[in-house]
Amino acid sequence: MNTNAIEIRGLVKNYPNFTLGPVDLTVPRGAIYGLIGPNGAGKTTAIDLIFSMGRNDAGTIRILGLDHRADEVALKQRAAYVSPELNFQVWGNIGKAIRFVRGFYPTWNDAYCLSLMKAFHLDPDEKIVTLSFGAKTKLSLLLALSREPEVLILDEPTTGLDAISKQQVFAELLKAVEDGHRTVLVSSHGLTDIERFADHVGMIKQGKLLFEGRMDEVVDRFRLAEFFSVNGTTFATRPGLTILKHTENRWRALLDQTTDAQSWLQAQGARDISLTKLTLEDLFVALAKEDEEI
């Protein structure tokens, strides 16, 4: 049996001013994978392509071993998609939207749906047009969770949610994945939430996947390095070393511990190298700002 729930290989999508990929992304079964990246990095584009919202120019996408084009129906039976951009307004009220979606899924769980409605404070007679942005996202999540999918793909699920709602949503998500059989791929800008909630993480920037892996391994892999140069030696960004800032002879850089960057620095004459552990947010900011003027 394939141990990966989501396998994306060589995924490419070209736009006039942007190219996604080639992207290789792997989400193991039962994992909660956080996909992070700056605005316009290609996170939503990559997720959209899984559900045929657009056509990829190259590459393959497999969910639970199913090809996203050849096994489209089976894939959509077993994977659910949540996004604030889904609009159920045409059905008028919440009850009607539920009735419509329920008809497509034999695995639909009415009791679970009712408990989620209660938890999210959603009323079946409530008009969708009058719902707040956050409530619409909750409805989208309710419709996805009630069908008990094996893979849950969430695109910015916490956008527009207040702190309490965010807590409710994450509590329900954690409950949904606690048996370990369900896989979650979540793209979000809420890095604290991702760090707390996800066990795997991947970062996309300018259409390319910069890194992916277990959360603890990824966070442990990078360090913030501070060091001094002597005799006017200068350092430039190289594989494993990203120069973030320098003032006179004092330097600050992002260091990948899996490379020989540290020994290279020492060989180049860097003095007093101190390494500090990073949070996911620090890492994100450092990598996202990498190309900006320092």
Add this chain to the structure above:
Amino acid sequence: MRQLIIDKLKRLYWVWIFLFLLGLISGCFVPLHQDNPIEQPSALRFIWFAGVGGWLAELGSGYGRVLLTLPLTVRQMGRFLWFVAVGMPAMVIALGLGLGLLLQSHDQTSMVNLLVLWLKAALVIWLFFGTCFWLFSGTPSTEPNAKTTNGKIHLSYPVVFVIASICFGYWLYNAHIGYEAKYLILCLTLAAFTLLGWFRAEELLVDYGGYRQIASSPTRRGTNLTLSSKFGGIRFLATHLLKKQLLRILFGFTAIFAVMALLYLKRGWQEFSISCWLMTWSFGGLIFVFSIQDLALLVLHVKYLRTLPMTARQMAALFLLGRVNTNA
């Protein structure tokens, strides 16, 4: 797909009732004694314009995204899209039309003639709807967020245009061809465009389904950060609107007058039948719908527009007239 169709039937029941009644009324007043009795019911094709803007807006608003997450193939959903936009309205109108014809026929017309007349009218309406669907679906990959490219579809366009041009040219330069021949040519031309619409449906759904707000779309990422030194603000918005609408109106009327001039040169004014005038009006309607589509897009962003330093009256003037009296 059955569930999608039932949903559409139930959700928009009033639209289907309206279409049925239109067909029924039209059927009751078809001039059975005339040579070309289908001309009048065929005029019903123009009502399609009224609904299509809303249908496509619904698709782009996020409904299309919901459809794409359902466990159906894109092809199935493309066919559903085409069926509810073309097949279903044509069928409902045809049902009403048939009933209307039966009601007014008494025993002056034979049932066979009535059946032939009904089939002909239903076919024309269906093909016109198919053509309208294609017209509104746009050419592939011209939408701002188009996500599809399909070589076969690109290739089919010149082929269909050649067929349509030959048919139309033949009709235009043969004044004395009979009513039956005209009907056949019309059907052939419309069938070519209907076929294009059918091919386009699947891609259209993917384009609209994948549509995201322009600000959040990577395709809109500006790479050239130069700003125009020309005037901005309300004057820009007003002239921008006016320019686009004027261009469309200019294009539409040039096309109408070109067709009318060709007809006049060939046959003189006496040949201008009701259908010619209907055609002219339909072009006008089409241009109108295109224009208000632009306005509808602006209305979608009215929340932001209301933060601009202008009064509600000025904004209304901007929407309706394309210009603002800043002294108001």
